[in-house]
Amino acid sequence: MAETRDITLDELASLAYAVLRHNGFGADHTRAIAETVLAAEHDACHSHGIYRLIGIAQACRDGVADGGVAPTVVDHAAAVVKVDAGGGFSPLAFERGLPMLIDKARRGGIAAMAINRCFHLTALWPEVERLAAENLVGLAMTPSHAWVAPFGGKRGLFGTNPLAFAWPRPNNDPYVFDFATSAIARGDIELHAREDRALQPGWALDRTGAPTIDAHAALEGAMLPFGGHKGSALATLIELLAGPLIGDLTSGQSQQFDAGRGAAPFHGELIIAIDPAAFAPDTKDQSAAAERLFEGIVDQGARLPSQRRRAARRQTKADGFVRVNAALVDELNQLID
Amino acid sequence: MAETRDITLDELASLAYAVLRHNGFGADHTRAIAETVLAAEHDACHSHGIYRLIGIAQACRDGVADGGVAPTVVDHAAAVVKVDAGGGFSPLAFERGLPMLIDKARRGGIAAMAINRCFHLTALWPEVERLAAENLVGLAMTPSHAWVAPFGGKRGLFGTNPLAFAWPRPNNDPYVFDFATSAIARGDIELHAREDRALQPGWALDRTGAPTIDAHAALEGAMLPFGGHKGSALATLIELLAGPLIGDLTSGQSQQFDAGRGAAPFHGELIIAIDPAAFAPDTKDQSAAAERLFEGIVDQGARLPSQRRRAARRQTKADGFVRVNAALVDELNQLID
Numbered sequence: 217m218a219e220t221r222d223i224t225l226d227e228l229a230s231l232a233y234a235v236l237r238h239n240g241f242g243a244d245h246t247r248a249i250a251e252t253v254l255a256a257e258h259d260a261c262h263s264h265g266i267y268r269l270i271g272i273a274q275a276c277r278d279g280v281a282d283g284g285v286a287p288t289v290v291d292h293a294a295a296v297v298k299v300d301a302g303g304g305f306s307p308l309a310f311e312r313g314l315p316m317l318i319d320k321a322r323r324g325g326i327a328a329m330a331i332n333r334c335f336h337l338t339a340l341w342p343e344v345e346r347l348a349a350e351n352l353v354g355l356a357m358t359p360s361h362a363w364v365a366p367f368g369g370k371r372g373l374f375g376t377n378p379l380a381f382a383w384p385r386p387n388n389d390p391y392v393f394d395f396a397t398s399a400i401a402r403g404d405i406e407l408h409a410r411e412d413r414a415l416q417p418g419w420a421l422d423r424t425g426a427p428t429i430d431a432h433a434a435l436e437g438a439m440l441p442f443g444g445h446k447g448s449a450l451a452t453l454i455e456l457l458a459g460p461l462i463g464d465l466t467s468g469q470s471q472q473f474d475a476g477r478g479a480a481p482f483h484g485e486l487i488i489a490i491d492p493a494a495f496a497p498d499t500k501d502q503s504a505a506a507e508r509l510f511e512g513i514v515d516q517g518a519r520l521p522s523q524r525r526r527a528a529r530r531q532t533k534a535d536g537f538v539r540v541n542a543a544l545v546d547e548l549n550q551l552i553d
Numbered sequence: 554m555a556e557t558r559d560i561t562l563d564e565l566a567s568l569a570y571a572v573l574r575h576n577g578f579g580a581d582h583t584r585a586i587a588e589t590v591l592a593a594e595h596d597a598c599h600s601h602g603i604y605r606l607i608g609i610a611q612a613c614r615d616g617v618a619d620g621g622v623a624p625t626v627v628d629h630a631a632a633v634v635k636v637d638a639g640g641g642f643s644p645l646a647f648e649r650g651l652p653m654l655i656d657k658a659r660r661g662g663i664a665a666m667a668i669n670r671c672f673h674l675t676a677l678w679p680e681v682e683r684l685a686a687e688n689l690v691g692l693a694m695t696p697s698h699a700w701v702a703p704f705g706g707k708r709g710l711f712g713t714n715p716l717a718f719a720w721p722r723p724n725n726d727p728y729v730f731d732f733a734t735s736a737i738a739r740g741d742i743e744l745h746a747r748e749d750r751a752l753q754p755g756w757a758l759d760r761t762g763a764p765t766i767d768a769h770a771a772l773e774g775a776m777l778p779f780g781g782h783k784g785s786a787l788a789t790l791i792e793l794l795a796g797p798l799i800g801d802l803t804s805g806q807s808q809q810f811d812a813g814r815g816a817a818p819f820h821g822e823l824i825i826a827i828d829p830a831a832f833a834p835d836t837k838d839q840s841a842a843a844e845r846l847f848e849g850i851v852d853q854g855a856r857l858p859s860q861r862r863r864a865a866r867r868q869t870k871a872d873g874f875v876r877v878n879a880a881l882v883d884e885l886n887q888l889i890d
Contacts, residue, residue: 293831295632295661324632326825328663330832353798369855373846381790391793393786443780449730449858450787452846453718456728460842461690463833468849469842488663488825494630495667496800505797505806509710509789512805518706521786 218411219542228538229254231548232266238552239273241283248307252338257538260528263403264339267544271337272305273551275479281305281335287312295320295327298462301334306358306485309334310343317489318350325494329487330462336360337480340380341394341522343487348382348390351499353490356380357454359467360481361474364398365438367448370425372438375467375481376402377454384492386503391510393521397451398439405434458486555748556879565875566591568885569603575889576610578620585644589675594875597865600740601676604881608674609642610888612816618642618672624649632657632664635799638671643695643822646671647680654826655687662831666824667799673697674817677717678731678859680824685719685727688836690827693717694791696804697818698811701735702775704785707762709775712804712818713739714791721829723840728847730858734788735776742771795823 223231232254236246249272257265275281285302287309292298297316301309309331320327340356347354360375378401380394396402399419408415409431420434421427428434441447459466464484465473473482492502513520532538560568569591573583586609594602612618622639624646629635634653638646646668657664677693684691697712715738717731733739736756745752745768757771758764765771778784796803801821802810810819829839850857869875 293660293662295663296831298832323630324661324664325630326632326663326665327661328827328832353794366850366853366855369850369853371853373849373853381786383793391789393783393790395783395786397783442783445856445858446730446732446734446779446784448855449718449732452728452730452850455846456720456843457690457827460839460846461827461829461832463835463839466842466846468846490665490794490798492798494633495635495665495798498800501800502797505803506793509792509797509803509805512710513703513706513789516703516706516708516710518703518785519782521782 220539221542221545222537222539223545224537225258225532228257228266228540231545232269234552235269235273235548239283240276244286245283245304245308248311249305249338252307252342255342256339257540258529258532259525260532260538261339261525262540263401263407266540266548267403267407268337269548270551271480272335275335278477278479280477280479289313289316291316292330295324297327297329299329299331301331303333303482304335305338305480306331306334306336307338310485310487314346317487318347318352321352321489321491322494326488326490329489330464331485331487332462332464333482334485335480335482336485339394340378341382341392344380344382344394345390345392347487347489348384348392351384351492353384353492354380354382355488355490356485357458358485359455359459359465359470359483360402362468362471363402363439364441364451365421365425366452367441367445370421370438372471373468374441374448374451374455375470376439377451377467379450379454383506385506389522389526391506391520395442395521397441397447397454399442399447400439402439405431405439409435458484462486557876558879558882559874559876560882561874562595562869565594565603565877568882569606571889572606572610572885576620577613581623582620582641582645585648586642586675589644589679592679593676594877595866595869596862597869597875598676598862599877600738600744603877603885604740604744605674606885607888608817609672612672615814615816617814617816626650626653628653629667632661634664634666636666636668638668640670640819641672642675642817643668643671643673644675647822647824651683654824655684655689658689658826658828659831663825663827666826667801668822668824669799669801670819671822672817672819673822676731677715678719678729681717681719681731682727682729684824684826685721685729688721688829690721690829691717691719692825692827693822694795695822696792696796696802696807696820697739699805699808700739700776701778701788702758702762703789704778704782707758707775709808710805711735711778711785711788711792712807713776714788714804716787716791720843722843726859726863728843728857732779734778734784734791736779737776739776742768742776746772795821799823
């Protein structure tokens, strides 16, 4: 087992802010990125937590990502907002476009926001949770780098292409899922490699296209989609809608743009917001029917997604500290020396 | 092997029209349903082909579904069309609402159509293909009956909840997928039971919640979602968006409404249409990037979805006949005696 260290939430936040500021991010980007990364760490989702700060800091330090650029919000069509992130990271771009997306969803019933030219190494669930907090249904997706082979293929073509969804629940946490369409998150493969742990069968191929459980071989080869040809189809949908549709890069194009630097994917993101009030006469009936569905899941011993994250969030809040990989904290501290 | 029979496309169409007219459907519903069922049969998708006419005919004959009702189209919000199918089957409702959905998608960039109070035993891909023919991206989903257990559960709660998607391709068939979020289509389980063939492991549970490969035990038990907890999450999304969101029944409620009759699911459907022209300055660039993605799939030996269906469609057209289960044709002929 890797050595761990307990650090308080204040120390954790200070560390995240310091890493970002010290590596070239302005105050607005620092706050927006830190909030997303800290939210993941509080949820014990280490693959999207402070571990991501290494790549994010490097992208800015190397001049690949712009740490100071102000995103531009454009009212593009009656139900479409476009946000040009201008080569910055996505959280600030999302934040700036959000009010117009909410407004358009409430006016029309459904609306879309395209974020273009952004770097995105963070989780999507904080974004759809923001929509749910406005009593809207949220759906978000983004390509990444060409790490995942199509079902029946041999080479990376799709990104891990996460899909996140939130359904607002009155007086309760929203129903939220956020899953990679790869069999496992890229960050998890990287963490397995860092800790020399074996992968599970069905997660990855080596560089020849043969199945492998070696995390290092997988990083040089390709990951596999979840759920066979259906997961592969869903990954394709995400490439198309959050790539060509919005005039942005596919995972393959993002990888070419990266040119071997190993930086965060540079790409776009599509967010769809739906206003339940625009679809049915009584949102109480909508909520009641949804709650019966959730009860039907839980009552038979199955779980709602995000329950583990929520439990971790409550625990973190109660504890006032998080338990993180000690070597990772040392590495982050070196970034602010 | 079950005995087969070759029948010409004209004979097939005549049979479908006769079954529908003879069992109470008016001319409009007959044409709309027959077109959908025949399209599936031409594509050699037997589980959604003329086999479905048995249940469709019975629903009308028994007075469960209304074979003559005219769907009502309502301009519900700037980006939302609602169609009340009034207890009829869905294809005519889709057809009647389609022009307004197309218009709203072109005006706003994205729009949604909710079809309410419909019976739906047919495939979704003909619907999203209609949107692609208008150069729109199409997404369609619907719950069914509570046949599918959530991941980690024991009892049916979700429908087979298909998700269909189409991306228009200039001078080519659109990119289309249409998959059940169950491990396999309900119709396939039924066909396995009719032919006493064993299921594959991972498809189903028996009535006690234990895994089974017996198709009859599966029909009394529950099916499983594809792709573990991720497929289960996707099935939940479809329940929510094509159920409570649009003020219609979940698969569990549809099953209760059915009250053991074994008729087609009575429920709603959500269709989302997106206009690529509203998102990017140049749709040629969008198409070119999408085509490179498709090439990247095919070039490494993987397949695009629907290739088998399209090949079957071309073959059917060239042959001028289809090969169908002989006992099924006999059964359908009895329905017009």
